[in-house]
Amino acid sequence: MALELARQGAAVLLVYTSESSTPKAEAVLGEIAALPTPPEASRVQVDLTSADAPAGILSALDSWLGPSSHVDILVNNAGVEVVKPLADTTPADYDKVYSLNVHAPIRLTQALLPRLNPEGGNRIINIGSVGSRAGFAGLGLYCSSKAALEGLTRCWAAELGGDGTTVNQVNPGPVQSEMLANIPPEIVEGQKRNTPVQRRLGTVKEVAEVVAWLASPASSWITGQVLSASGGWAMY
Ligand SMILES: NC(=O)c1ccc[n+]([C@@H]2O[C@H](COP(=O)([O-])OP(=O)(O)OC[C@H]3O[C@@H](n4cnc5c(N)ncnc54)[C@H](OP(=O)(O)O)[C@@H]3O)[C@@H](O)[C@H]2O)c1
Numbered sequence: 001m002a003l004e005l006a007r008q009g010a011a012v013l014l015v016y017t018s019e020s021s022t023p024k025a026e027a028v029l030g031e032i033a034a035l036p037t038p039p040e041a042s043r044v045q046v047d048l049t050s051a052d053a054p055a056g057i058l059s060a061l062d063s064w065l066g067p068s069s070h071v072d073i074l075v076n077n078a079g080v081e082v083v084k085p086l087a088d089t090t091p092a093d094y095d096k097v098y099s100l101n102v103h104a105p106i107r108l109t110q111a112l113l114p115r116l117n118p119e120g121g122n123r124i125i126n127i128g129s130v131g132s133r134a135g136f137a138g139l140g141l142y143c144s145s146k147a148a149l150e151g152l153t154r155c156w157a158a159e160l161g162g163d164g165t166t167v168n169q170v171n172p173g174p175v176q177s178e179m180l181a182n183i184p185p186e187i188v189e190g191q192k193r194n195t196p197v198q199r200r201l202g203t204v205k206e207v208a209e210v211v212a213w214l215a216s217p218a219s220s221w222i223t224g225q226v227l228s229a230s231g232g233w234a235m236y
Contacts, residue, residue, distance in 0.1 A: 001075055002041070004208035005215060006032040010073060011040035013061060017047045017078075040065065048078050048104040054111030061115070070117040073215045076105035076149075077127045081142040083182060093141055101145035106152065120163030123215045126153050128171040128226065130234040136187055146171070150226050157224030166223035168214050173230025175202045197231030 002012045012032065014025045025043040032041040044060035046053040061069060080100045082093045105126060116122040131139055132146035150169055157167040173195065174180055174188050180201075192199050210229045213219055228234040 001077060001204075001208045001211050002028055003031055004205070004212040005073065005075075006039050006041055007035060008212050008216065009037075009039055010215070011065065012042075013057070013064065014041070014043040015048065015057060015078070016043070016045060019045075021045075048108065049099040051107070053104065054108050057108065058111065058115065069115075071112050071115045071122070072117045073123045073125070074109060074112055075125045075127065075211060075215070076108065078104065079127065079129075079146075079179070081139065081179060081182060083138045083184060084141075085138050086140055089141060097141040097145050098148075101142070102148045102152075105149065109156065116165065118163075120165060121217065121220065122160075122163075122165040123219070124156060124160070124165070124167040125211055125214050126167070126169040127211075128153075128169045130171050130173045130191075130228055130230050132171060132226075133234060133236075138184065139187075153226065154224045161223055164220065166214075166219065168219070168222060168224070169226040170207065170210050170214065171226055171228050171230070171234065172207045173202055173228070173233045175204055175207055177204070191230075191233055195231040195233045200231070202229060202231060 002014050006012045014028060016025050022045065029041050029043060032038055042060065042064045044057055046056040078100060080097060082097050084093060109124060126149050128146040128149050131143035132150050134143065136143060153167055153169040160167055174191050180188065192201065207229050210227060214222070226236060228236050
């Protein structure tokens with residue numbers, strides 16, 4: 001997503017948390033630097049579940065582009081899942097999923113409100129999942145957290161539209177990633193079988209291009225929407 005946004009001219013600040021992702025973030029920065037007209041790009045390592053995360057991101061933004069810089073596009077992408085039946089679900093599981101998938105976007109979006117471009121037309125894009133409107137055994141916390149994000153998406157769209165700011169959500173179907181490795185294979189195989197477009201997984205690029213379009217001026221009349229990026233597995 002960062003690469004696609006950069007390709008379309010956005011200066012990008014990458015957010016990640018694991019030490020092992022530093023080289024991956026560096027690799028993305030390298031790909032951005034190799035674009036024909038590379039925009040500014042940087043990275044910041046924070047734990048989005050920590051109350052200090054927004055301050056860490058804002059401080060990185062200040063040192064990178066200066067304290068008067070604005071944020072025009074926010075993509076709330078980080079997410080985590082726990083695969084467990086209801087009977088085994090613990091309060092710690094709830095905290096793990098909801099602190100990243102729900103609380104972190106609330107905290108970060110709220111903290112960035114004063115830094116949005118005062119000229120308006122800002123873009124907030126939440127990354128959900130087709131699971132938010134489906135019933136997958138063992139994925140109750142994950143699916144319900146993405147449904148909560150849909151509720152936030154619609155309410156923020158209603159609150160923030162006055163200056164042309166839009167808030168939308170993209171719900172991907174299965175896409176090859178580290179997360180997918182933890183989803184029970186029978187769920188993924190069932191999804192592939194029922195995907196009208198070529199009975200396959202989606203690609204990162206296919207999701208990133210939907211996000212980039214939502215981030216562009218071309219989507220100015222679309223807000224409070226949830227787009228299923230799943231090859232038609234989920235049709236809204
Ligand atoms: N892959 C799929 O099939 C699929 C389908 C539907 C929806 N989604 C959604 O798409 C989004 C991206 O998923 P993915 O497949 O790319 O998952 P992933 O491979 O597990 O990557 C998750 C990303 O979130 C970051 N992250 C995790 N915990 C964090 C924290 N506490 N603070 C900051 N960053 C944190 C990770 O950073 P580190 O690498 O540094 O840990 C990583 O960049 C998620 O919201 C997911 O629910 C994915």
